[in-house]
Amino acid sequence: MTEYGRGQGPAPWHPEDPLYGDQGWGQQTGDGQTVHGGQGQYYPQQPYQQHQPQQAYGGDWGTGQQPQQPQHPGYGQQMYDQQGYDGSQQYPQGGWDTTGQAPAQAQYPYAADPADPYGTGQNAAYNGEQPDYYDTPGAYPPPEPPGRRRDPEPETDWDPGPDQGEHAFFAGGDDGDEDDEYERDGGRGARRGRGGRKPKKRRSGCACLVLTVIFAAGVGGVGYFGYQFYQDRFASPPDWSGDGNGETVTVVIAKNSGGYAIGRQLKEAGVVESVDAFVAAQTSNPKGKSIQAGAYLLQKHMSAASAVDLLLSPKSRANLTIPEGTRNAKIYKMIDDRLKVPEGTTAKAAKKDYKKLGLPDWALDHPHTKDPLEGFLFPSSYGVAKGQKPDAVLKDMVSRATDMYDELGVEQKAKSLGLDGPWQLITVASLAQAEGTSHDDFRKMAEVVYNRLKPNNPQTYGRLEFDSTYNYVKNQSKINLSLTELRKDDNPYNTYYHKGLPPGPIGNPGEDALKGALDPTHDGWYYFISMDGKTSKFTKTNAEHQKLVDEWNAQQNKD
Incomplete structure (x- = not known):
């Protein structure tokens, strides 16, 4: 039978330790029992209760009875059972009853041990084993008091292998530092086995290769976007030189188009090399913002400055101008000529699709009319060029008319x-x-x-x-x-x-x-x-x- 306070492991608090003097945690009596000699500490999560004189801890171990003791962790007995602390465990005086309830006895608070700077009041567990405080393998043991002797680390026959000394990431070691922490603590509280550390895992060469590729791709992406940022902020935008290569193209600029919208149209038509170059040229030209909507005859591969100048010149205008009072029959012929389509093409499209061109409801279903679109091809200037469809041109004219009628309020003022x-x-x-x-x-x-x-x-x-x-x-x-x-x-x-x-x-x-x-x-x-x-x-x-x-x-x- 092992005596109280004498576990199989080394005693953590030696009576002759010069750092603690006569404040050892137990003195043996003549009958082999240990009397509590120093001062303990009340459990921090238990409330203070009535103080009573301290009593000796003892008892006959041969009778199977545990000695009477206060509700206090760590004096020769496991603080918690193997199922973990659940807040219901009690420590009775005079033994445990069959109901699992402690008798209503006075509790014994203890003042903090001045030699225990962390206020844990914990001693080595019975039989020299470290207690499992929360029944969790990964829990850390309480900190060591100052001056406590450190047990030598157990030697193992485990060979770290040829990768010893390399960084864990490249050597294939574990990512965490938990094992190192337990090794520094002498293996106390570790549940991974007491015969030595668990061998480190090794990463495969394929995984390292994948990570290297990802790392290289990230560096490449950063470099690319950095280059793009430099080009956008500091380098001049791509631009051609000269007045064009002689190949003529027609560009139709919509109403209320800004510089970037015009630049995109010119770039798509091959007139300018980049949108930014056109916007820069338009901004630097004092009249650049006066470019009007309409059709323009330009050339491919023009410098941005030359394109801006030509857009501001009447020579480039290719608009179809409808005079005031012009009848629809004449407008249809004008559109045919501009689109280079057979005569009558636009008139047929108007007769067939007039309800799809955007007429307001009040302009539909009037009997005996010669042409339901009459009065809705608003006199103005339109960008009409070869390649467009007749119904697209007609729809633009109808839209211009309805906008004007809405602006003037003809529907509200007619009555x-x-x-x-x-x-x-x-x-x-x-x-x-x-x-x-x-x-x-x-x-x-x-x-x-x-x-x-x-x-x-x-x-x-x-x-x-x-x-x-x-x-x-x-x-x-x-x-x-x-x-x-x-x-x-x-x-x-x-x-x-x-x-x-x-x-x-x-x-x-x-x-x-x-x-x-x-x-x-x-x-x-x-x-x-x-x-x-x-x-x-x-x-x-x-x-x-x-x-x-x-x-x-x-x-x-x-x-």
């Missing part, structure tokens, strides 16, 4: 002018555009239309009697029309025959004609005539108008 809707307002604007000879005429011409539309007017009794409506349906532009012919032709667009407005617009009004239709004069005009073909004269009665007609006829006879 206030006595019209059924915006469709009739566009028709009035087209009449003013066709009959007017100058921008100053449009407001007065719009008033003539509105006055004649009144069914009870004493001058025309609801008839417009505009030559332009008859010319539209006949696709002509005559000025000397026979009144007898006009009054006999039953055509929806013949305003001499039918009262009110024609079925739809008779051309494409410009912005000034639209504004005139939205804001007519209120002077009582009913008649107009152009004496020189440049200006119009307006009158309020038929008698005044007839005098001007007679004057004009007399002038024509002299010529």
